[in-house]
Amino acid sequence: MKSLLTKLAIAGSGVALLAGVTYASVGNSNTGFDSNNQASVTAKNIAKITSDNNYDVHNGITAKAETGDNQAEKNTGDGSVSTGSTDLSVSLTNSGNKITNDLSGLSDMGAPLSVTNSTTGANSDNTAWVKTNNSLTVTNNNDAHVSNCLSLTSNTGDNKASFNTGDGSVSTGDSSASVTIDNNLNTSSTTVGQ
Secondary structure (H helix, E strand, O other): OOOOOOOOOOOOEEEEEEOOOOOEEEEEEOOOOOOEEEEEEEEEEEEEEEEEEEEEEEEEEEEEEEOOOOEOOOOOOOEEEEOOOEEEEEEEEEEEEEEEEEEHHHOOOOOOEEEEEEOOOOOOEEEEEEEEEEEEEEEEEEEEEEEEEEEEEEEOOOOEOOOOOOOEEEEOOOEEEEEEEEEEEEEEEEEEOO
C-alpha cells in the first residue's frame, strides 16, 4: 500500500526594464568664426530584475511488503511454512524552486550614441561628448520548505508451525527495505552579457 500527498506553491518573478536613449547623434557642424559650441548626449539605462520563488512540499508515504504471518498449525501430519523474500525500495525526489535569468540581451544597454565636430569655423571652440550611465540590479529570492514522512515495513517473519502431530518447520526468505530521498531545491543563476 502506498500513498503520496504533494502540495506545491510557486510564486513567479518580475522583471522591470527601463531603457534610456534608443539612438542619438549630435554634433557641431558649420560653426561660425571664433564661436564657442558644445554638443552632448547623456544616456541613463536601468535594468531591475526581481525573482521570488516559494516552494512548499509535504510528502507522506506508507509502504509495506509482507510474506510473513503464515500459519501451519494443528495438523495430524507435519506442518511446514516456507515464505519468499521481500525487497522494498522507495525513491523520493523533490525538485523545484529554480530561477534562471538570461540577460544576454542587455549586453548593449542603450543604443548607438555618436557625437561629431565637422566643418567648424576658424578660431572656434567645439566640444562634443557622451556620458552613459548603465545600472543593472538582480535580486533572486528562494524559499523552500520540505517535509518528508515515510513509514516502511518489510516482513517475512511471524510464521507459525505448531501443535502438529508430526514435525513443524518454518523457513523464511530475506527481508530488506531501502529509502532514497533527493531534495534538489533553491538554485539561482543569472547570465549577463554575451
